[in-house]
Amino acid sequence: MYSKIIILTFPPEVAQKALVCQLVKKFDLLFNILSAKISNQKQGLMVMEISAASRPGFNKGINFLKQQGVTVSTPEHQIFKDDQICTHCGACTAVCPTQALHIRRPAMEVVFDKKKCSVCELCIVTCPSRAMGLFTKEPETVA
Numbered sequence: 001m002y003s004k005i006i007i008l009t010f011p012p013e014v015a016q017k018a019l020v021c022q023l024v025k026k027f028d029l030l031f032n033i034l035s036a037k038i039s040n041q042k043q044g045l046m047v048m049e050i051s052a053a054s055r056p057g058f059n060k061g062i063n064f065l066k067q068q069g070v071t072v073s074t075p076e077h078q079i080f081k082d083d084q085i086c087t088h089c090g091a092c093t094a095v096c097p098t099q100a101l102h103i104r105r106p107a108m109e110v111v112f113d114k115k116k117c118s119v120c121e122l123c124i125v126t127c128p129s130r131a132m133g134l135f136t137k138e139p140e141t142v143a
């Protein structure tokens with residue numbers, strides 16, 4: 001299974017179309033919407049995790065979106081967790097919308113799965129120990 005978190009920007013003329021549903025019907029992809037909003041200019045912005053059985057299958061779906069005028073990019077930043085500082089208080093797990101930060105039982109350790117992170121930054125402002133941080137990563141081509 002190949003899976004990636006991507007950012008989709010829909011121009012106003014396609015923002016109302018059900019293009020994301022076509023990913024399931026035409027390309028057999030799975031998606032999980034992490035956040036979605038429409039700007040005052042009627043432009044749609046969606047952060048989602050897309051999963052496919054293979055990388056070529058993923059690329060076909062992404063190319064379809066691009067052909068419809070959708071801009072596809074990856075988050076410019078990446079979150080890190082400093083395990084030397086983390087006290088495993090669990091506060092960040094309560095705000096993390098994607099369960100990228102979660103408690104591993106029975107050890108009750110807070111672990112970070114960066115593949116699930118949507119870079120919403122909520123954990124950074126929530127962490128009392130300042131164990132969560134942000135760094136800029138290299139630009140990445142999608143499909």
Ligand code: SF4
Pocket residue numbers: 081085086087088089090091092093110126127128129130131132
């Ligand atoms: S809020 Fe900070 S200190 Fe607490 S578990 Fe999360 S990363 Fe660790």
Ligand code: SF4
Pocket residue numbers: 079095096097098099100101116117118119120121122123124
């Ligand atoms: S930035 Fe933090 S709170 Fe947001 S999804 Fe990533 S780990 Fe969770």
